[in-house]
Amino acid sequence: MTFGYLLTLLVNGLVIGAFYALLAMGLSLIFGVLEIVNFAHGEFYMLGALAALLAINYLHLGYWTTIVTVTLAGACVGWLFHRALLGGLAGHSFERSLLLTLGLGMVLQNGALYIFTATPQIVRTQFGMSSILLVDVRLTWVRLFALVWAAVGLIGLYLLLYRTRIGQAMRAVAENREAALIVGIRPERVARLAVMAGIALCFMSGAALAPVYVVTPTMGLIFAFKSFAIVVIGGFGSIGGAALAALSLGVIEALVGGTMSLVLADAVAFVAMILVLLFRPLGLFGTGVRI
Amino acid sequence: MRCVLPCLLTMLLAGTAAAEEPIRIGASEPMTGTAAVFGEQAKWGIELALSEINAAGGVLGRKLELVVEDNRCNPAEAAKAVTKLIDENKVVTVIGALCSSATLATMPLIARAQIPLVVTNSTAASIAQLSGIGGNPWVFKTNPADDTMAQALVEHLKKEGVKTLAYMAEDTDYGRGGVQGFAEAAAKAGIKSLPPEVFPQGTPDFSVLLAKIEAQKPDRIVGYFLRGDNDNIMRQVEAMQLKIPFTGRIDLHSAAMAMSPEYLKAGGLDHTTAINPYQPDWDDPKNLAFVEKFKKATGHAPLQMGLYEYEATYVLVEAIKRAGSTDPKALQAALKLTKYPSILGATIEFDDHNCAHNNALIQSIEGGVIKVIELSKT
Numbered sequence: 213m214t215f216g217y218l219l220t221l222l223v224n225g226l227v228i229g230a231f232y233a234l235l236a237m238g239l240s241l242i243f244g245v246l247e248i249v250n251f252a253h254g255e256f257y258m259l260g261a262l263a264a265l266l267a268i269n270y271l272h273l274g275y276w277t278t279i280v281t282v283t284l285a286g287a288c289v290g291w292l293f294h295r296a297l298l299g300g301l302a303g304h305s306f307e308r309s310l311l312l313t314l315g316l317g318m319v320l321q322n323g324a325l326y327i328f329t330a331t332p333q334i335v336r337t338q339f340g341m342s343s344i345l346l347v348d349v350r351l352t353w354v355r356l357f358a359l360v361w362a363a364v365g366l367i368g369l370y371l372l373l374y375r376t377r378i379g380q381a382m383r384a385v386a387e388n389r390e391a392a393l394i395v396g397i398r399p400e401r402v403a404r405l406a407v408m409a410g411i412a413l414c415f416m417s418g419a420a421l422a423p424v425y426v427v428t429p430t431m432g433l434i435f436a437f438k439s440f441a442i443v444v445i446g447g448f449g450s451i452g453g454a455a456l457a458a459l460s461l462g463v464i465e466a467l468v469g470g471t472m473s474l475v476l477a478d479a480v481a482f483v484a485m486i487l488v489l490l491f492r493p494l495g496l497f498g499t500g501v502r503i
Numbered sequence: 504m505r506c507v508l509p510c511l512l513t514m515l516l517a518g519t520a521a522a523e524e525p526i527r528i529g530a531s532e533p534m535t536g537t538a539a540v541f542g543e544q545a546k547w548g549i550e551l552a553l554s555e556i557n558a559a560g561g562v563l564g565r566k567l568e569l570v571v572e573d574n575r576c577n578p579a580e581a582a583k584a585v586t587k588l589i590d591e592n593k594v595v596t597v598i599g600a601l602c603s604s605a606t607l608a609t610m611p612l613i614a615r616a617q618i619p620l621v622v623t624n625s626t627a628a629s630i631a632q633l634s635g636i637g638g639n640p641w642v643f644k645t646n647p648a649d650d651t652m653a654q655a656l657v658e659h660l661k662k663e664g665v666k667t668l669a670y671m672a673e674d675t676d677y678g679r680g681g682v683q684g685f686a687e688a689a690a691k692a693g694i695k696s697l698p699p700e701v702f703p704q705g706t707p708d709f710s711v712l713l714a715k716i717e718a719q720k721p722d723r724i725v726g727y728f729l730r731g732d733n734d735n736i737m738r739q740v741e742a743m744q745l746k747i748p749f750t751g752r753i754d755l756h757s758a759a760m761a762m763s764p765e766y767l768k769a770g771g772l773d774h775t776t777a778i779n780p781y782q783p784d785w786d787d788p789k790n791l792a793f794v795e796k797f798k799k800a801t802g803h804a805p806l807q808m809g810l811y812e813y814e815a816t817y818v819l820v821e822a823i824k825r826a827g828s829t830d831p832k833a834l835q836a837a838l839k840l841t842k843y844p845s846i847l848g849a850t851i852e853f854d855d856h857n858c859a860h861n862n863a864l865i866q867s868i869e870g871g872v873i874k875v876i877e878l879s880k881t
Contacts, residue, residue: 350742474700474703
């Protein structure tokens with residue numbers, strides 16, 4: 213294995229890991245604050261990509277405008293999602309939230325199939341497929357920008373959680389809902405913002421990756437499954453844990469895929485998940501589950 | 504009293520039936536479900552041939568009539584469809600059943616009824632093994648199987664000086680089976696095969712896999728994957744500027760469409776080759792005339808199914824003519840003597856396993872343009 217090849221694997225692994233992280237952190241955030249596992253998470257990622265497709269291919273918006281617009285649209289969709297569906301469920305019934313989000317995922321996916329068909333669609337930005345050579349690794353601009361967006365998302369979420377009062381409130385609700393209520397935090401508001409942030413991250417991931425891959429209604433499946441595994445590995449509700457688990461998984465998958473086989477690489481996430489459940493049921497960074 | 508007119512008509516018709524009754528040809532095709540596009544093409548192909556033959560006066564002084572039954576590309580439905588065609592519709596022969604699994608379910612019922620079945624679009628190798636000598640003598644197949652097409656393509660690659668092949672396949676029977684067959688053909692021709700790279704359908708990122716293949720420096724990448732993955736792979740090939748041509752069962756049109764026009768024009772996909780039983784854009788005058796005719800009759804360009812079922816219908820009708828009757832035994836013997844010139848340039852004639860070996864088209868992309876470069880006997 214040459215140095216250039218190893219570098220290629222590492223860089224590709226980091227790019228994929230960064231997006232696993234964006235999705236997994238949103239998932240973890242929503243779970244932490246609402247105690248709802250959002251099984252429609254992958255479909256929101258797909259919706260983000262479809263929105264980027266519409267914006268770039270049909271409305272002829274530029275790349276930067278598109279991603280900012282789609283991310284904001286994601287926040288609006290998140291608001292609606294919370295208002296219409298999740299708001300009444302928070303903390304009440306796990307089964308109900310499970311059926312609701314699973315069902316919503318199916319409706320979104322099959323609705324997209326109905327409207328856009330299963331034919332893969334290609335998003336062509338003004339950057340096309342032009343690329344630069346970094347040491348030995350050829351990266352297209354859109355892939356490089358995707359990495360930048362992932363970093364923006366990660367840092368943005370970190371700042372929101374650890375540098376703002378509302379972020380502090382989110383962490384407080386995630387840590388202890390009752391105590392948060394006692395000190396006067398309104399869980400409704402906090403939950404709404406958590407869902408908005410989580411879905412906005414989904415949309416941003418979808419929009420940033422749409423020009424890198426192809427857009428299909430089923431594109432969310434694999435990313436969503438991996439995100440679930442990552443959240444379990446990182447510890448449910450632990451946002452930092454999810455980010456770390458996601459980045460490591462991206463790199464490990466790339467190394468396994470590059471030296472062994474891609475089919476095996478797909479198994480890594482789930483083997484790791486099973487091992488974590490066996491030996492550290494709370495996840496690597498999980499701190500405990502409230503009753 | 505309401506019955507009088509229809510009854511009278513029936514009696515009248517019955518009197519003349521012996522001379523005028525049309526010869527019924529059955530078709531078992533997937534008319535609904537995911538393969539319906541192909542079933543429809545098949546039906547169009549047969550209808551076009553029958554309308555031409557009927558316009559020219561039919562055969563043995565009788566007109567020909569088509570009865571289509573929907574098999575939904577499903578073995579159980581296929582058994583039902585063929586039973587209905589034989590028992591209720593009294594067809595003299597059946598064309599179909601398109602999907603390999605449906606064809607395999609149809610074959611024993613055909614053997615029991617003892618009428619010929621002409622298979623035109625099923626590729627499973629077991630169909631040929633089960634037909635003709637030592638097997639089911641009533642089954643005749645006109646399309647090439649996957650393994651023979653792989654051999655033909657490998658011969659062509661050898662002429663291009665290819666020494667090492669890499670493989671990319673989806674993790675299904677189609678992908679794994681296709682790659683295995685291709686690697687066997689390559690081994691016989693003395694071409695080296697790298698271990699195949701198999702990936703689950705719908706994999707988003709191929710950068711790692713492509714980097715791995717690039718590092719091994721093969722001459723060609725043999726691809727066995729469907730449309731959904733094709734576009735994603737081709738985009739990432741362009742992103743990496745991977746200068747290794749593809750080959751195998753690549754859909755050249757989808758591959759070219761997924762690339763940016765500039766990259767394609769600059770020769771990004773040049774020397775990529777593929778083998779297919781038929782492509783409508785082959786610029787041969789006989790083919791262009793057929794495409795024109797097909798479009799006029801149906802409003803659509805023919806696919807492989809359209810042409811193969813069209814020619815199979817002619818093969819059948821010529822056999823009826825040669826047999827001088829619709830007696831199944833005579834028809835079967837007459838089919839054995841078939842020599843029908845296909846527009847693909849070969850003669851359709853059946854070997855010991857009742858399989859015809861028509862030409863397949865090898866296409867290549869040169870300067871960003873898709874061309875048929877060779878007709879290859881399969």
